[in-house]
Amino acid sequence: MGRFRGWIRAQLGREEPHASTGQPRPTPGDAHSDSYSAQPRPGRRSSSSTLPPHKGIASCQPPRSTSPGEANAATIPLVEATSTPHPQVASDHAAPPSSLLQRLWNQAYEQARNEDSRAVDAYEIILSAQYSQKDADLSDPSHSDSTDITAQKNEIERDADKRGKQMHQLVQDGLQKIRKDAKVKQGMEDCIQGVMAVKEVVDKAVQAVPQAALVWVGVCFALEILMNPATQANSNRQGIAYVVSRMNWYWSLSSLLLDENIQAHSQGLRGELEKNITQLYARLLLYQMKSVFYYHHSRFAVFMGDLVKHYNWDGELSDLKAAQVAVQQDSDQYNKQSIRARLGDIAETAKSQNAKLDSISSAIHEQTQQQKAMHETSEDRRCLRDLRATDPRDEKKRIEDLKGGLLKGSYRWVLENSDFQSWRDDPQSRLLWVRADPGKGKTMLLCGIIDELQKPNTPDLLAYFFCQATDSRINSATAVLRGLLYLLVEQQPSLISHVRKKYDRAGQALFNDANAWVALSGIFADILRDAELKNTYLIIDALDECTTDLPKLLAFIARNSSVSPRVKWIVSSRNWPTIEEGLQQAGHKVKPSLELNAEYWLRSRSSTGQSQ
Numbered sequence: 001m002g003r004f005r006g007w008i009r010a011q012l013g014r015e016e017p018h019a020s021t022g023q024p025r026p027t028p029g030d031a032h033s034d035s036y037s038a039q040p041r042p043g044r045r046s047s048s049s050t051l052p053p054h055k056g057i058a059s060c061q062p063p064r065s066t067s068p069g070e071a072n073a074a075t076i077p078l079v080e081a082t083s084t085p086h087p088q089v090a091s092d093h094a095a096p097p098s099s100l101l102q103r104l105w106n107q108a109y110e111q112a113r114n115e116d117s118r119a120v121d122a123y124e125i126i127l128s129a130q131y132s133q134k135d136a137d138l139s140d141p142s143h144s145d146s147t148d149i150t151a152q153k154n155e156i157e158r159d160a161d162k163r164g165k166q167m168h169q170l171v172q173d174g175l176q177k178i179r180k181d182a183k184v185k186q187g188m189e190d191c192i193q194g195v196m197a198v199k200e201v202v203d204k205a206v207q208a209v210p211q212a213a214l215v216w217v218g219v220c221f222a223l224e225i226l227m228n229p230a231t232q233a234n235s236n237r238q239g240i241a242y243v244v245s246r247m248n249w250y251w252s253l254s255s256l257l258l259d260e261n262i263q264a265h266s267q268g269l270r271g272e273l274e275k276n277i278t279q280l281y282a283r284l285l286l287y288q289m290k291s292v293f294y295y296h297h298s299r300f301a302v303f304m305g306d307l308v309k310h311y312n313w314d315g316e317l318s319d320l321k322a323a324q325v326a327v328q329q330d331s332d333q334y335n336k337q338s339i340r341a342r343l344g345d346i347a348e349t350a351k352s353q354n355a356k357l358d359s360i361s362s363a364i365h366e367q368t369q370q371q372k373a374m375h376e377t378s379e380d381r382r383c384l385r386d387l388r389a390t391d392p393r394d395e396k397k398r399i400e401d402l403k404g405g406l407l408k409g410s411y412r413w414v415l416e417n418s419d420f421q422s423w424r425d426d427p428q429s430r431l432l433w434v435r436a437d438p439g440k441g442k443t444m445l446l447c448g449i450i451d452e453l454q455k456p457n458t459p460d461l462l463a464y465f466f467c468q469a470t471d472s473r474i475n476s477a478t479a480v481l482r483g484l485l486y487l488l489v490e491q492q493p494s495l496i497s498h499v500r501k502k503y504d505r506a507g508q509a510l511f512n513d514a515n516a517w518v519a520l521s522g523i524f525a526d527i528l529r530d531a532e533l534k535n536t537y538l539i540i541d542a543l544d545e546c547t548t549d550l551p552k553l554l555a556f557i558a559r560n561s562s563v564s565p566r567v568k569w570i571v572s573s574r575n576w577p578t579i580e581e582g583l584q585q586a587g588h589k590v591k592p593s594l595e596l597n598a599e600y601w602l603r604s605r606s607s608t609g610q611s612q
Contacts, residue, residue, distance in 0.1 A: 246350040
């Protein structure tokens, strides 16, 4: 995500010449003397006083005006200043009067209300909640999901001046929330820098022209949405990035098209152009309002909750772009060539910023997915830990140590045995029963077979289990399946998904309660049928020492030994008729048993010099 570092400053870092003089824009005058920023809401600390000054942002000097309300107004800071001092610009038309900006945006706001009063009402209720609940973090989605504001009274003033003061305070609150949210976005500092750079532009813009704060309230919400992408539809998130990236273009329209560039004989065209710009601003405000409402719609239990069902974000954005085209087409008829070039530069920069803002949203979404994957990995480890009752690999080592070690001569002969070779090589031979009386070396023979099958660099899976009647950990059918499952998942971690389907609901009790056999046998059967399961060898020693639920285990083996040609079984036991009957349920898939009679026992003993 380091590719996002400083992208805003890279885009805004060029000195942009003034449209009329070709000179760099001068540094701003004192924008803090405006009455809006000087009157914070009682009981609230103005966040603007806590924000550090951004010395790298330049803006135009405010125009001369005899109107008291316009005396201290400056334009939005459009570019980042260089270290070279800026010469003063002689023109008195460096920016549109604040009254012009205020009039355009207020007209657009009322036009938006006339077009979709329900959306504006919902938007103002959300703003009212934020304005009145000073201690609540309403930008937090968890708060949004849990707090119903249906009963919230609409406290946004209809009077333009009073509403402007409310909007100015809401912008300051929003900027502070963005800064707070950025601090808790650990691991995404590079992405957040881009959003914070836009935040600085908003901050300076509102300080320069507080009267037009109502449009920047929506931008603050848009930045919050971009920092929490999982809560918003993808098409809406892309539209928000598009709108935010073009704010300089929208903001500059009044200066470039309605101030110095309209000739006296073109007043009729001026009126038509102002109408189209107002329409464009209204579409912009409605898109912001609907995006904010969609972001907080879960907080409206019933009231206007059906609004979001009808939102077509692609259509909304298309309407906004159509309004842009109307303005551009009108301006092309009579604007100076330099103005068209200026608009083209701004549009190109906006296009680049749109791509970067969209990338920021995608990067945050990717980070969210990575965090989700990390959480899933942690849950997988916990599931595997709870599944493990014993590690059969440790049991094998214990048995071998108890017998004095495993010598190859004690089992090498079986590799030449025709029954064993048929089981190993014939795809239709999937179950081999090794049977013998006590003391004939069945267990050590299986240990040797395990070592032969468990060769390095093989993709095959090998799971085994040693039953022992005197040990309650390893003498039940459930314990056998747990041990086999544990080794299979250890070797092919993707198989844990079959276990997690039930484990996520039941937890560790899945492996221990009275229904453990039912659950585990179902999970095991699903794994054996998994198309992604690798070639697998399953070995169970001493079935006769499975003292709990042996009939269930025999039926399970017989039923599942034929489900996949990729899975082969070896089981061993004493020569008991009940075990033979149980295994014969597998039909023709059972290889005739390999019986360790006296001949095999003597051969093993003579080749190793040890008694099993």
